[in-house]
Amino acid sequence: MRIGVFDSGIGGLTVLHAIREAVPGHDLVYLGDTARIPYGTRSPLTVVRYSLCVASYLYQQKIDALVIACNTATTYALPALRAAGEQLGLPVFGVVEPGVDAALAVHRSQGIGVMATPGAISGQAYQSALKRRAPDAVVHAIPCPLLVPLVEEGWLDGDVPRLVAERYVGHLRGKVDTVILGCTHYPLLRRVIGEVLPGVNLVDSAQATADVVRRALGDLPGQGTRQYLVTDNVERFQAFGALCLGGVPEPVSWVDLPPAIAPFVLGEDGANPAPAVEPTA
Amino acid sequence: MRIGVFDSGIGGLTVLHAIREAVPGHDLVYLGDTARIPYGTRSPLTVVRYSLCVASYLYQQKIDALVIACNTATTYALPALRAAGEQLGLPVFGVVEPGVDAALAVHRSQGIGVMATPGAISGQAYQSALKRRAPDAVVHAIPCPLLVPLVEEGWLDGDVPRLVAERYVGHLRGKVDTVILGCTHYPLLRRVIGEVLPGVNLVDSAQATADVVRRALGDLPGQGTRQYLVTDNVERFQAFGALCLGGVPEPVSWVDLPPAIAPFVLGEDGANPAPAVEPTA
Numbered sequence: 001m002r003i004g005v006f007d008s009g010i011g012g013l014t015v016l017h018a019i020r021e022a023v024p025g026h027d028l029v030y031l032g033d034t035a036r037i038p039y040g041t042r043s044p045l046t047v048v049r050y051s052l053c054v055a056s057y058l059y060q061q062k063i064d065a066l067v068i069a070c071n072t073a074t075t076y077a078l079p080a081l082r083a084a085g086e087q088l089g090l091p092v093f094g095v096v097e098p099g100v101d102a103a104l105a106v107h108r109s110q111g112i113g114v115m116a117t118p119g120a121i122s123g124q125a126y127q128s129a130l131k132r133r134a135p136d137a138v139v140h141a142i143p144c145p146l147l148v149p150l151v152e153e154g155w156l157d158g159d160v161p162r163l164v165a166e167r168y169v170g171h172l173r174g175k176v177d178t179v180i181l182g183c184t185h186y187p188l189l190r191r192v193i194g195e196v197l198p199g200v201n202l203v204d205s206a207q208a209t210a211d212v213v214r215r216a217l218g219d220l221p222g223q224g225t226r227q228y229l230v231t232d233n234v235e236r237f238q239a240f241g242a243l244c245l246g247g248v249p250e251p252v253s254w255v256d257l258p259p260a261i262a263p264f265v266l267g268e269d270g271a272n273p274a275p276a277v278e279p280t281a
Numbered sequence: 282m283r284i285g286v287f288d289s290g291i292g293g294l295t296v297l298h299a300i301r302e303a304v305p306g307h308d309l310v311y312l313g314d315t316a317r318i319p320y321g322t323r324s325p326l327t328v329v330r331y332s333l334c335v336a337s338y339l340y341q342q343k344i345d346a347l348v349i350a351c352n353t354a355t356t357y358a359l360p361a362l363r364a365a366g367e368q369l370g371l372p373v374f375g376v377v378e379p380g381v382d383a384a385l386a387v388h389r390s391q392g393i394g395v396m397a398t399p400g401a402i403s404g405q406a407y408q409s410a411l412k413r414r415a416p417d418a419v420v421h422a423i424p425c426p427l428l429v430p431l432v433e434e435g436w437l438d439g440d441v442p443r444l445v446a447e448r449y450v451g452h453l454r455g456k457v458d459t460v461i462l463g464c465t466h467y468p469l470l471r472r473v474i475g476e477v478l479p480g481v482n483l484v485d486s487a488q489a490t491a492d493v494v495r496r497a498l499g500d501l502p503g504q505g506t507r508q509y510l511v512t513d514n515v516e517r518f519q520a521f522g523a524l525c526l527g528g529v530p531e532p533v534s535w536v537d538l539p540p541a542i543a544p545f546v547l548g549e550d551g552a553n554p555a556p557a558v559e560p561t562a
Contacts, residue, residue: 035327036317041433043514046316149430152322160448163441233324 001217002027004063006054009037009152010237011184012069013244015095018210019067025220028227030069030249031058032241033257035231038148039072040117040183047119049266051077055084055092056264057257065091065217067209071099071116071182075123084263091216098212099180099205100129106201107178111138113200115169115193116182118143126182140176144168144183151185152240161189165196176200188243228252282498283308285344287335290318291518292429292465293350294525296376299491300348306501309508311530312339313522314538316512319429320353321398321464328400330547332358336365336373337545338538346372346498348490352380352397352463356404365544372497379493380461380486381410387482388459392419394481396450396474397463399424407463421457425449425464432466433521442470446477457481469524509533 003023005016009032016030033039033054039047051073055066068074068081074094085092103112112134114126121127121143130139146164155161169179178201181187187204194202228249230237241249284304286297290313297311314320314335320328332354336347349355349362355375366373384393393415395407402408402424411420427445436442450460459482462468468485475483509530511518522530 035323041514041517042316046513145434146427146430146436149427153426155427160441160444163444167441232327233322236322 001064004058005067006031007070008039015069018206022210022214023219027224047076052264053260056260072119075125095205098208102208110177113176113179282345285339286348287312288351289320296350299487303491303495304500308505328357333545337541353400356406376486379489383489391458394457394460
């Protein structure tokens with residue numbers, strides 16, 4: 001099978017890395033929408049439109065399953081992408097539910113923190129999922145818009161990331177035993193976040209998402225192919241991608257995304273994908 | 282006259298503010314391409330394409346002059362925008378040359394620093410202009426990618442911006458007497474940058490650009506209209522725009538930019554805008 005994985009940039013490579021380990025036999029194609037990163041500070045409708053556009057392109061590349069390796073895109077676009085996927089028999093996986101599962105597996109009795117982009121926090125995806133699954137948990141949801149630029153700058157250690165982390169989540173010390181790193185970039189800042197919140201379980205959804213994919217799709221014998229596509233800055237993607245992947249991603253190609261085709265377009269109500277085929281009378 | 286002013290986001294409002302003071306009689310229409318911010322970490326060709334697309338839209342809104350209130354867009358897209366403007370009789374102004382003029386007016390004998398986005402620094406626009414005008418000056422060009430996200434987060438003061446500024450330009454103490462704030466967001470961090478570089482002239486191009494516009498176009502009696510357009514997040518633009526403008530920008534409308542029309546499209550060589558009208562035989 002051919003699995004498409006997408007993110008707004010390099011962060012989703014942490015998820016791709018885990019999937020590659022979990023199901024090495026499948027072919028993987030990764031798309032980083034680096035021309036339009038970051039998704040995390042954009043409006044919900046814009047995130048949905050960008051996500052549908054990326055998914056439309058990947059579907060035309062003959063993928064058999066789609067993983068949304070971006071928390072903001074999962075928050076806003078999962079319903080629309082699943083609706084489109086159902087019309088095509090294309091399974092679609094997000095990163096939020098697996099992250100919540102992983103957090104609840106280690107959560108003891110104190111509160112749960114969620115660190116994420118402003119978009120993911122406003123969209124309430126983590127908060128709603130936690131509320132459904134653990135209605136008594138006290139959830140502290142913290143938007144952390146500077147962490148993605150910090151990672152993209154490669155400042156993973158030292159005074160600046162530590163002070164930024166302190167400012168965002170220092171006040172959670174003693175109030176939480178578990179924190180969800182609700183953005184695929186944040187695992188790269190695990191060390192400084194751990195210094196600010198000693199003894200707290202830091203949960204990222206990469207491994208949990210890969211486990212869900214393996215349970216749903218199984219693996220194949222042998223070694224699948226890997227392919228990387230970006231909408232801007234191939235060299236930058238290779239340089240920074242190595243941070244997430246433990247090795248330079250290759251081969252990387254640049255793509256200019258064409259407009260989405262049905263069913264990956266919003267209907268006139270702005271809410272649901274248009275049907276792939278016009279209903280017959 | 283109707284003057285179009287554009288930036289990738291809110292930073293260009295510092296330029297708009299100065300233009301509003303310098304030529305209050307003209308009508309001003311500002312476009313912030315907030316759906317695709319930041320331009321400063323994108324590849325040159327992508328910046329040119331985005332800039333042409335924005336200019337094409339503004340031209341269709343009947344502007345009589347265009348100000349590129351973004352250093353990265355000026356760096357890469359000024360030649361293409363001027364080539365398109367010449368076909369249409371549309372004057373096009375950038376922010377780099379005025380900033381260089383203002384810096385050389387106060388520069389004494391030490392080196393000159395240039396703080397800008399990675400895109401503007403790689404594009405060498407400031408370095409080339411300084412080299413032409415002051416061939417003996419020692420220029421220190423420093424890419425500062427975290428400053429735009431810091432401003433957009435509203436962290437203009439305190440430990441984090443001071444440490445970030447220290448890390449970027451602390452090593453220039455004693456080496457420069459003048460620093461160009463080569464990004465329209467940076468004037469909002471003037472105080473912390475001044476603390477890191479005491480006694481150094483901090484030059485921003487907003488006022489200098491407004492002076493160039495006034496000399497070229499003159500003013501009109503009365504009070505012109507103001508109009509603000511953004512490609513995403515109207516509320517966020519209003520909230521953060523107030524920082525640059527000293528008051529909430531209004532009226533603000535959302536626009537979905539259509540594809541550019543000739544002459545605001547690149548020819549097949551990727552270098553120059555296609556002619557507005559096919560040459561006749």
